[in-house]
Every structure is written in C-alpha cells, then in structure tokens.
Amino acid sequence: MIPDFxxxxxxxTSSIPVYGRNPTAQVVRYDQHLxxxxxxxxxxxxxxxxxxxxxxxxHIFISHLHGDHYLxxxxxxxxxxxxxxTKPLTIYGPQGLDDIITTQFRWSxxxxxxxxxxxxxxxEAEELLFxxxxxxxxSFPMKHRLPTTGFRVEEKPRPKSLIxxxxxxxxxxIEGIKKLRFGEDYxxxxxxxxxxxxxxxxxxxxxxxxxxxxxxxDPSLVSYIQGASLLYHESTFMDDQxxxxxxxxxxxxxxxxxxxxxxxxxxxxxxxxxxxxPDLSGILAEAKAAFENSILSQQGxxxxxx
Amino acid sequence: MIPDFxxxxxxxTSSIPVYGRNPTAQVVRYDQHLxxxxxxxxxxxxxxxxxxxxxxxxHIFISHLHGDHYLxxxxxxxxxxxxxxTKPLTIYGPQGLDDIITTQFRWSxxxxxxxxxxxxxxxEAEELLFxxxxxxxxSFPMKHRLPTTGFRVEEKPRPKSLIxxxxxxxxxxIEGIKKLRFGEDYxxxxxxxxxxxxxxxxxxxxxxxxxxxxxxxDPSLVSYIQGASLLYHESTFMDDQxxxxxxxxxxxxxxxxxxxxxxxxxxxxxxxxxxxxPDLSGILAEAKAAFENSILSQQGxxxxxx
Numbered sequence: 001m002i003p004d005f006x007x008x009x010x011x012x013t014s015s016i017p018v019y020g021r022n023p024t025a026q027v028v029r030y031d032q033h034l035x036x037x038x039x040x041x042x043x044x045x046x047x048x049x050x051x052x053x054x055x056x057x058x059h060i061f062i063s064h065l066h067g068d069h070y071l072x073x074x075x076x077x078x079x080x081x082x083x084x085x086t087k088p089l090t091i092y093g094p095q096g097l098d099d100i101i102t103t104q105f106r107w108s109x110x111x112x113x114x115x116x117x118x119x120x121x122x123x124e125a126e127e128l129l130f131x132x133x134x135x136x137x138x139s140f141p142m143k144h145r146l147p148t149t150g151f152r153v154e155e156k157p158r159p160k161s162l163i164x165x166x167x168x169x170x171x172x173x174i175e176g177i178k179k180l181r182f183g184e185d186y187x188x189x190x191x192x193x194x195x196x197x198x199x200x201x202x203x204x205x206x207x208x209x210x211x212x213x214x215x216x217x218d219p220s221l222v223s224y225i226q227g228a229s230l231l232y233h234e235s236t237f238m239d240d241q242x243x244x245x246x247x248x249x250x251x252x253x254x255x256x257x258x259x260x261x262x263x264x265x266x267x268x269x270x271x272x273x274x275x276x277x278p279d280l281s282g283i284l285a286e287a288k289a290a291f292e293n294s295i296l297s298q299q300g301x302x303x304x305x306x
Numbered sequence: 307m308i309p310d311f312x313x314x315x316x317x318x319t320s321s322i323p324v325y326g327r328n329p330t331a332q333v334v335r336y337d338q339h340l341x342x343x344x345x346x347x348x349x350x351x352x353x354x355x356x357x358x359x360x361x362x363x364x365h366i367f368i369s370h371l372h373g374d375h376y377l378x379x380x381x382x383x384x385x386x387x388x389x390x391x392t393k394p395l396t397i398y399g400p401q402g403l404d405d406i407i408t409t410q411f412r413w414s415x416x417x418x419x420x421x422x423x424x425x426x427x428x429x430e431a432e433e434l435l436f437x438x439x440x441x442x443x444x445s446f447p448m449k450h451r452l453p454t455t456g457f458r459v460e461e462k463p464r465p466k467s468l469i470x471x472x473x474x475x476x477x478x479x480i481e482g483i484k485k486l487r488f489g490e491d492y493x494x495x496x497x498x499x500x501x502x503x504x505x506x507x508x509x510x511x512x513x514x515x516x517x518x519x520x521x522x523x524d525p526s527l528v529s530y531i532q533g534a535s536l537l538y539h540e541s542t543f544m545d546d547q548x549x550x551x552x553x554x555x556x557x558x559x560x561x562x563x564x565x566x567x568x569x570x571x572x573x574x575x576x577x578x579x580x581x582x583x584p585d586l587s588g589i590l591a592e593a594k595a596a597f598e599n600s601i602l603s604q605q606g607x608x609x610x611x612x
Contacts, residue, residue, distance in 0.1 A: 015384065041350070065413045066414055068381075068384075075374075096413035099413065103409045109452060
C-alpha cells in the first residue's frame with residue numbers, strides 16, 4: 001500500500017495576520033511521520049484547532065528569521081515541556097535561531113525535559129538535512145532579505161512488489177529476488193538477465209513536496225524543485241505590485257506560476273498572502289493564467305502530495 | 307462626566323493554551339488611553355478579533371518572563387512597524403526582556419520606525435511607572451518562580467465640580483475657586499473658611515484596577531491592592547490542587563478570594579486557568595464561597611472598573 005503523503009496548512013498570511021489568516025506554518029505527514037515547516041505565532045493553537053497530533057512532530061524546519069516564520073516556536077517548545085515530552089526534537093534553521101531560543105529559555109529559567117537538537121541550515125547550497133527509510137528532507141538556498149532556505153521532502157524508492165506468477169516459473173535464488181526487490185536487474189549463473197521492468201508490478205512515480213517561502217522570483221529555484229508533486233510557493237502579491245515584490249524580495253502570483261511551470265510540478269499551492277488582499281480570487285486567477293494547476297491554500301485544509 | 311475605565315480580557319489560560327483559551331493579555335482603557343498588560347502568544351490576533359484599536363496602545367506592561375505572558379510581544383512590535391507606526395511605545399518589564407527583544411530584532415535585521423523605550427521594573431519594591439493627568443500606573447512585587455510584578459492603575463483626583471448656585475452667593479476670587487476645584491478648602495481675606503465638602507458636588511470615590519498574575523498565595527499583596535474597584539487575580543487551580551499550587555507558585559480560587567476579601571476590593575475577576583479545568587464552574591463556586599463578588603473572566607469581554 002502506498003503511504004499517505006500530505007500537507008496541512010496552519011497559516012498562510014504574510015507578515016501581518018489579518019482576515020483570520022495566521023502566519024506561516026504547515027505540517028507535512030508522510031505515513032506516521034509529522035514534520036513541521038515554519039512555526040509562526042499561534043502555531044500551537046492552530047495545531048490544536050486542526051486536531052494535529054503535535055506530540056508526534058520530531059523535526060521542525062524553519063526557513064528564515066522573520067518573525068512570521070518562527071515566533072510560535074518557543075511557545076510550542078514550552079508546551080511540549082509542560083506536557084511532559086521526553087521524545088527528542090530536532091530543529092533545522094538558520095544561524096541565530098539557537099541564540100533566540102536559548103536567550104529566552106535562559107531568562108525564563110527553562111530546563112527542557114526532552115533532548116532538543118539544533119542543526120544550522122546552509123543558505124548557500126543544497127543540503128540533505130534528514131533521512132529515514134521512507135523519505136529525505138533537503139534544504140536549498142532561496143533569495144530573500146535574510147538568509148533563507150526552502151525545503152523539499154522526497155519519497156525514497158520503496159521495495160518493488162514482484163509479480164509472483166512470473167517468479168514461480170523462474171525459481172530464482174534469494175539474492176536474485178532481493179536485487180529485484182531493491183530495483184536492480186539480476187543476471188543468474190547461466191547468464192540470463194532478469195529485468196525489474198518485467199518482473200515487478202509497475203509503481204507510481206516517487207512523490208515529492210517543495211516549500212518555497214519567502215523568496216524573490218528566482219528561476220534558479222527550478223533545479224531544486226523539478227517535477228515536485230506539490231509545490232507550495234509564496235505569492236505575496238499580484239502583478240500590479242511587481243515593483244513592491246522586487247523591493248521586498250517577494251513573488252507575485254504570476255511569477256510563482258511561472259516557476260511552477262518551468263519546474264514542471266504537478267500542482268502549485270499558493271500562500272503567504274499580503275494583507276492588502278482581503279479577497280484572493282485575483283491571486284488565483286493570475287496564477288492559473290500561467291499555470292492551470294494552481295490552488296489557493298486554505299488554513300486547516302490538507303492537500304495530498306501525489 | 308466620569309471617564310470610562312474598563313479592562314478587556316484577551317487571554318485567560320495558564321501556560322498551555324486549550325479550549326480556545328489564549329495566554330495572558332488584557333487591555334485597560336481609561337478614557338482614550340489604552341494600556342496593554344502582558345502579551346502572550348497570539349495577542350495581536352486577539353486584539354484584531356476583539357476590535358481593539360491597538361495602534362492607540364502607548365504603554366505595555368509585562369509581569370514576568372514566562373512565555374505565556376510575553377511571547378506575543380515581538381510579533382506585535384513587528385506589526386506596528388509594518389503598519390508604519392511612528393508614535394513612541396514604552397515597555398515596562400523585568401530585566402531580560404530588552405535582551406529578548408533586541409536579540410530577535412538583531413537576527414531579523416529589524417529597524418523600528420518608531421521610538422521604543424524599555425523601562426526595567428523592580429521586583430523588590432512598589433514603584434510608580436507612569437502617570438499622566440488622569441491616572442497613575444504602579445508596579446509592585448509578587449512571589450513567583452521568576453522575578454514578577456503586579457500592576458495597579460489608579461485614577462487621579464479630578465477637578466471638583468463646584469455648586470454654581472452656592473458660588474454665586476459668595477463671589478470668591480479666582481484663586482479661591484481654583485483651590486476649591488483642586489480639592490482644597492479656601493480661607494478668604496476676612497478669615498472665612500469655604501469648604502470643598504460644602505461647595506462641590508459629591509463624587510464617586512476614585513477607582514483603581516489591580517492585576518496579580520502570576521503569584522503564589524501572598525497576603526503581603528493586600529497592601530498594594532487595598533480597596534481596588536476591580537482585582538484580576540490568578541486562580542490557576544482549585545483547592546484540591548493546593549500542594550501543586552504551592553509547588554508551582556500559583557494560587558487557588560479560594561486563596562484568590564481570600565486575598566480579595568482581605569483587600570476589601572469591590573469585585574474579583576478570576577483568570578489564568580489551568581488546562582486541567584475544561585469547565586470553570588468549580589473555580590467560580592470555590593471563589594464565591596469566600597468572596598461573593600467573584601466573576602470568571604471571559605475572553606473578549608470588557609469589565610467596568612467602578
């Protein structure tokens with residue numbers, strides 16, 4: 001069975017929270033694993049509101065140090081502590097985030113009852129941050145007013161499901177079956193080549209999710225997010241605010257759609273909306289004109305990554 | 307006309323936000339002046355939700371450095387900046403709060419467009435923090451796990467409203483009328499004493515509001531909050547958790563009511579409720595048994611201070 005892979009949006013506003021939109025935070029779920037990407041103010045309340053089992057989160061990824069992307073972190077870490085958490089937690093984020101956290105815990109005299117590991121991200125080059133048997137998480141550089149990274153969650157190849165009827169006719173040795181299950185062709189002692197493509201059930205392509213917020217319009221992102229099943233890309237402004245977007249290192253909806261198109265992603269999820277847009281239909285229309293498979297992120301909604 | 311004097315509750319949970327209860331924050335309004343007391347995570351959203359004109363806030367008072375009392379501060383200060391605030395803002399709080407704020411603004415490369423003044427409170431003795439023509443704000447020491455102060459907002463005597471009919475019969479000089487208006491008796495050139503008590507309309511007694519959260523049960527607080535029109539006192543627990551209250555330097559509802567009774571306040575507003583109480587009726591009943599004029603604070607509700 002193919003594991004669930006999805007993202008739940010907890011907040012989709014840009015810096016100023018208005019119209020009930022909360023600052024950036026989202027939970028990526030792969031099977032039973034929960035990853036938190038960004039943690040704006042109020043994230044712990046949003047996790048409760050949308051009934052996310054936040055105690056299961058073991059990895060938190062912070063894109064950059066503008067407040068709307070991390071100000072909920074110390075509250076969440078404190079509540080974990082008060083709730084008696086013992087499970088380790090790793091935070092991946094830019095230089096300075098550990099200083100911000102430890103400064104606050106020093107003044108509040110807080111000693112965590114669980115191991116908290118901080119791993120500094122690299123805003124200059126792509127890096128593998130984490131992997132387990134099922135998926136990998138990468139960071140990659142983005143261009144914003146502060147050191148910033150995007151994140152990509154990539155499914156790893158699963159063992160192949162082999163076609164039993166065909167295998168029975170071949171009576172291959174264990175090592176041959178293992179090779180095939182791990183996706184490699186196998187040549188037997190008599191020199192016959194047994195191909196995965198013939199002996200394994202076809203499988204859907206590997207899925208991936210990419211997160212790009214905040215960033216100026218940057219075609220060099222395309223190489224990091226190529227073919228993503230779902231791309232969350234900031235679309236702070238519409239094209240009528242193009243100059244403002246450039247000035248503040250943000251992206252317009254049209255530009256986000258152009259990135260999605262160039263990277264041949266399957267779906268584009270728009271977010272990080274400026275407070276100047278009470279109504280987001282213009283953002284959506286502008287993105288769809290350049291990339292039809294565009295959707296507006298909604299708080300509390302879960303989007304399948306497939 | 308007597309100016310409005312009231313408090314709006316933005317959050318009334320203790321450390322863990324549950325059941326839709328937010329961390330501590332409240333707005334005291336005296337006439338057109340707004341004061342913010344404590345600023346837990348999500349305060350800027352609560353200010354919007356309850357339609358408080360937050361741009362009018364010029365003074366913020368932080369009781370102590372547990373996250374549930376200040377984590378919304380940097381977000382609020384940032385949003386003021388993004389909204390183009392130029393009006394000065396003064397923050398009164400414990401040692402360390404300026405370090406916490408400047409550490410975060412340093413990493414986010416934030417330069418405020420408005421003057422931000424930090425004034426350190428004294429957790430050892432009562433102090434006058436601020437006064438204008440209409441009211442004074444004091445801090446006073448409380449006993450908690452960190453250096454903590456309570457706050458008291460005290461109305462100042464208003465000019466007396468003199469009884470015109472009586473004055474007309476006396477034809478007093480200007481300096482005599484001034485003295486009477488400022489509440490002093492006046493002796494004229496012939497040696498006659500003109501008494502305020504006879505020449506001025508009677509006025510309601512001066513009003514005051516006291517904020518006590520967080521604190522262990524502490525009878526020494528009584529001297530600082532004596533006769534308050536309204537006392538907000540934490541009642542984190544009920545009496546069945548008395549040992550836990552002592553251990554964590556918090557107060558039970560019965561104890562809060564005893565403080566209210568000993569201080570002869572007019573009304574007791576209960577708050578800072580532990581996440582162990584989804585239903586607060588037990589808290590209210592326990593307080594009322596010791597002090598009838600007890601009420602449960604409700605988020606978004608405004609309570610008259612009179």
